[in-house]
Amino acid sequence: MKNxxxxxxxxxxxxxxYVIAFSLLVIxxxxxxxxxxxxxxxxxxxxxxxxxxxxxxxxxxxKIGSLVEQFGQPSVLGEILMGVILGNLVLVGxxxxxxxxxxxxxxxxxxxxxxxxxxxxxxxxxxxxxxxxGVRALLVAIVGVVAPFIxxxxxxxxxxxxxLDTVAYLFLGAALTPTSVGIxxxxxxxxxxxxxxxxxxxxxxxxxxxxxALIILAVVSAxxxxxxxxxxxxxxxxxxxxxxxxxSIVIGHLLAPTLGKVFSKIHTGxxxxxxxxxxFCLIFAYIAGFIGLAPIIGAFAAxxxxxxxxxxxxxxxxxxxxxxxLMKNESDDLKQKMEKVIEPHSxxxxxxxxxxxxxxxxxxxFILTGMSVALETLFNTEIILVALAIxxxxxxxxxxxxxxxxxxxxxxVGMGMVPRGEVVLIFAATGKGLGVLSDDLxxxxxxMVIITTLIAPPILARQLKK
Amino acid sequence: MKNxxxxxxxxxxxxxxYVIAFSLLVIxxxxxxxxxxxxxxxxxxxxxxxxxxxxxxxxxxxKIGSLVEQFGQPSVLGEILMGVILGNLVLVGxxxxxxxxxxxxxxxxxxxxxxxxxxxxxxxxxxxxxxxxGVRALLVAIVGVVAPFIxxxxxxxxxxxxxLDTVAYLFLGAALTPTSVGIxxxxxxxxxxxxxxxxxxxxxxxxxxxxxALIILAVVSAxxxxxxxxxxxxxxxxxxxxxxxxxSIVIGHLLAPTLGKVFSKIHTGxxxxxxxxxxFCLIFAYIAGFIGLAPIIGAFAAxxxxxxxxxxxxxxxxxxxxxxxLMKNESDDLKQKMEKVIEPHSxxxxxxxxxxxxxxxxxxxFILTGMSVALETLFNTEIILVALAIxxxxxxxxxxxxxxxxxxxxxxVGMGMVPRGEVVLIFAATGKGLGVLSDDLxxxxxxMVIITTLIAPPILARQLKK
Numbered sequence: 047m048k049n050x051x052x053x054x055x056x057x058x059x060x061x062x063x064y065v066i067a068f069s070l071l072v073i074x075x076x077x078x079x080x081x082x083x084x085x086x087x088x089x090x091x092x093x094x095x096x097x098x099x100x101x102x103x104x105x106x107x108x109k110i111g112s113l114v115e116q117f118g119q120p121s122v123l124g125e126i127l128m129g130v131i132l133g134n135l136v137l138v139g140x141x142x143x144x145x146x147x148x149x150x151x152x153x154x155x156x157x158x159x160x161x162x163x164x165x166x167x168x169x170x171x172x173x174x175x176x177x178x179x180g181v182r183a184l185l186v187a188i189v190g191v192v193a194p195f196i197x198x199x200x201x202x203x204x205x206x207x208x209x210l211d212t213v214a215y216l217f218l219g220a221a222l223t224p225t226s227v228g229i230x231x232x233x234x235x236x237x238x239x240x241x242x243x244x245x246x247x248x249x250x251x252x253x254x255x256x257x258x259a260l261i262i263l264a265v266v267s268a269x270x271x272x273x274x275x276x277x278x279x280x281x282x283x284x285x286x287x288x289x290x291x292x293x294s295i296v297i298g299h300l301l302a303p304t305l306g307k308v309f310s311k312i313h314t315g316x317x318x319x320x321x322x323x324x325x326f327c328l329i330f331a332y333i334a335g336f337i338g339l340a341p342i343i344g345a346f347a348a349x350x351x352x353x354x355x356x357x358x359x360x361x362x363x364x365x366x367x368x369x370x371x372l373m374k375n376e377s378d379d380l381k382q383k384m385e386k387v388i389e390p391h392s393x394x395x396x397x398x399x400x401x402x403x404x405x406x407x408x409x410x411x412f413i414l415t416g417m418s419v420a421l422e423t424l425f426n427t428e429i430i431l432v433a434l435a436i437x438x439x440x441x442x443x444x445x446x447x448x449x450x451x452x453x454x455x456x457x458x459v460g461m462g463m464v465p466r467g468e469v470v471l472i473f474a475a476t477g478k479g480l481g482v483l484s485d486d487l488x489x490x491x492x493x494m495v496i497i498t499t500l501i502a503p504p505i506l507a508r509q510l511k512k
Numbered sequence: 513m514k515n516x517x518x519x520x521x522x523x524x525x526x527x528x529x530y531v532i533a534f535s536l537l538v539i540x541x542x543x544x545x546x547x548x549x550x551x552x553x554x555x556x557x558x559x560x561x562x563x564x565x566x567x568x569x570x571x572x573x574x575k576i577g578s579l580v581e582q583f584g585q586p587s588v589l590g591e592i593l594m595g596v597i598l599g600n601l602v603l604v605g606x607x608x609x610x611x612x613x614x615x616x617x618x619x620x621x622x623x624x625x626x627x628x629x630x631x632x633x634x635x636x637x638x639x640x641x642x643x644x645x646g647v648r649a650l651l652v653a654i655v656g657v658v659a660p661f662i663x664x665x666x667x668x669x670x671x672x673x674x675x676l677d678t679v680a681y682l683f684l685g686a687a688l689t690p691t692s693v694g695i696x697x698x699x700x701x702x703x704x705x706x707x708x709x710x711x712x713x714x715x716x717x718x719x720x721x722x723x724x725a726l727i728i729l730a731v732v733s734a735x736x737x738x739x740x741x742x743x744x745x746x747x748x749x750x751x752x753x754x755x756x757x758x759x760s761i762v763i764g765h766l767l768a769p770t771l772g773k774v775f776s777k778i779h780t781g782x783x784x785x786x787x788x789x790x791x792f793c794l795i796f797a798y799i800a801g802f803i804g805l806a807p808i809i810g811a812f813a814a815x816x817x818x819x820x821x822x823x824x825x826x827x828x829x830x831x832x833x834x835x836x837x838l839m840k841n842e843s844d845d846l847k848q849k850m851e852k853v854i855e856p857h858s859x860x861x862x863x864x865x866x867x868x869x870x871x872x873x874x875x876x877x878f879i880l881t882g883m884s885v886a887l888e889t890l891f892n893t894e895i896i897l898v899a900l901a902i903x904x905x906x907x908x909x910x911x912x913x914x915x916x917x918x919x920x921x922x923x924x925v926g927m928g929m930v931p932r933g934e935v936v937l938i939f940a941a942t943g944k945g946l947g948v949l950s951d952d953l954x955x956x957x958x959x960m961v962i963i964t965t966l967i968a969p970p971i972l973a974r975q976l977k978k
Contacts, residue, residue: 095620095623096798097620098624098627098794098795098797098798098801098807099794099795099798101791101794102790102791102794102795102798105787105790105791106787106791108787109775109778109779109783109784109787109788110778112778112779112783112784113778113779115779150616150617151616151617151620154561154563154617157561158564161564309575312575312576312578312579313575313578313579313581316867316871317575317578317871318575318578320868320871320872321571321572321574321575321871321875322575324568324571324871324872325567325568325571325572328564328565328567328568329564329565329568331564332562332564332565332568335564341564365853365854368853369835369850369853369854372846372849372850372853376842376846380838380842383838384835384838387831387834387835387838388831388835399868399871400868401782401868402786402865402866402867402868402869403868403869403872405782405783405786405787405790405865406786406790406869409787
């Protein structure tokens, strides 16, 4: 590891020095140039929003972060790290980027980014293969929720932090349960391993995991607010979740072909294809959120349901037609080879269409995730020690879930479940809002998110490359 | 025209009845389903924004609007009309879509949409050809600003509405000056005529026109607030505008190749290419807005500057490589034909990458433009009569500008300058804010925008097809 860091640094310093110089220049130039404009929401004149500039800054920062790919790391790690840097430059007196953290539009684009990402992952996942690993994913999800919850709420919590209310321990345990499917999925995607069995198990488990975590949150919240849990309430949440997951797949499969047919009557162009797919994703995400699930679950389900076959009424890209026309009188051998080159552009056209939207939105999510990491929480030794122990608990609790994954590389499944993300932060914020979690315990959970987020991608990448 | 309408209606009713039925079903179903959710900003659960749903509604509405293409109309007209319908359903008691008008995120996405549109138009425009028509565009712009201003402020205004303050007439005249480049550009684009001389003249003139209109607004506003105009102030605005337009093209041409080189060192992938292009556009748009010009002018300039040559350090799409490899041992004839099919995908790759982003954002702009049309302003006979006269003035004032366009189809240039849009509404809002424009005069201007917006696209389309 040390060798890696040294080699990385020297390669970085010598070969990429002008990139670094350029980045620093941009950072300090912007500090100077936008010192006047940074405070207000709107510039003068036609009322242009400064958010335009922030989007550009975030996109460029993400791409500078992707330098980590040159050291074999998944670019998502670089994006998160660049976010951490941007978000904590204020510690060295550079505060121009602070407005990014409080920009409501960026926050929305970031949410949209992770929705589009999960939609992409869904599109690339195969529902048949997903079904094959369904039982194993369910097992992994159950263990991956139960283990960290019990460890956090009944073992490590009371042992490390004696004397708190029982509900505080319960909340701590609950906050350890939801996997961040976005981060793991990006690592698999960055390394081209989305279609492996391990990836499919992790994705399935992470989605189910979110559902289970939600049930736990509802139960724990009910204990805090009402003092007890009603069986009816829990059943209702469970029923909603099952209804949505099963219902969306069944109804979606029935509806998608008809929708494709109806809309192809209006227009068979590429724009219509794009609109149908994106609207499908957004509506599913909204419904999932509306019934109390995470919108990303809806987006993932929409991606799973949509299939190239639903777009058969639409035109293939013009290029595909033109190539086929040219090939008409050529040898069968050449035809077949050409077919192989062109096929993805026809068959997976919808994925190609979504890609630029993802280029635009997804980095915003990861940069903002990184920016939400407040490094000053690491300045308190006690918090950091407790947080390290809790993080170890969080990692172990998920890692053991890999052991029930059956005949696959169990360490990959386990490590894939480790990253925690935005859902944990929602849990922690709920607990703080209910007055159950103290500021310190909140910080501990935030540090746990940081550690699991930063540790999992490089380790997972290393395991996947073996 | 009547025949066209009858034929259109019957074709529409008989052949597309299920599409209409489907649309109505969706509208009324949504009225029912979202009656509870429509009021709040956030749904329950993970705090999903209802904006997700609105984006889907807007995108689908825009695509239903594109049905007009089947009657030979540019799809932008259909999008605006669908916007008008959605925005005025409240008149028949359907109020579910009202929140769309007040959604801040949609407003931003709409602004971003017209920015991306102008960037696309800039990318497709050729700076050499633009330069060739430069002088003529300048002439058209000058006449297109002076004629409607004089007609409005000194002839038709005082004649139709006697007894108002001089500044009210000045504001009315000023509000007639700025062409909506977005609408015209979309018509040319929809019909594949962007590279004609007429289109280039109109685009150049519309951009300059916006600059001139801005100067007029500044002068008129100064007369109202300060009571006089300082030469220094006017010179400063003019200087800023010239500096930006000339400066951005000079600096952009110097900077773009270096930027391409530096960023290609980080990553030569498609994502980097996309990020560079979009960031360039956003930064130029922001700077234009920051110095008091319209952001769309900056986006257009960015598109004009960026050239495929700036991306030569980046990878061509994999498909292009694969095809070239397959063609290596084939006949020169086949090679050349294949080259022709594949070439745009390599050479114009950046335009293909931006396209899906435009599919996502541009319809939001046109639907929201349509939705801002309040049909109830048309219920007042007096207002509508005055508005008709003012609209005629607005149309004549721009149409005559075509006469100085030299040896081209002058009627196309003239009609291309007719549509008024968002900039006029900004002018009107400024005048209302300063207490110069009465509510009635404001409504008159709004109706003028409606009429010019709805009248120009079908007429222009008809002229272009001749």
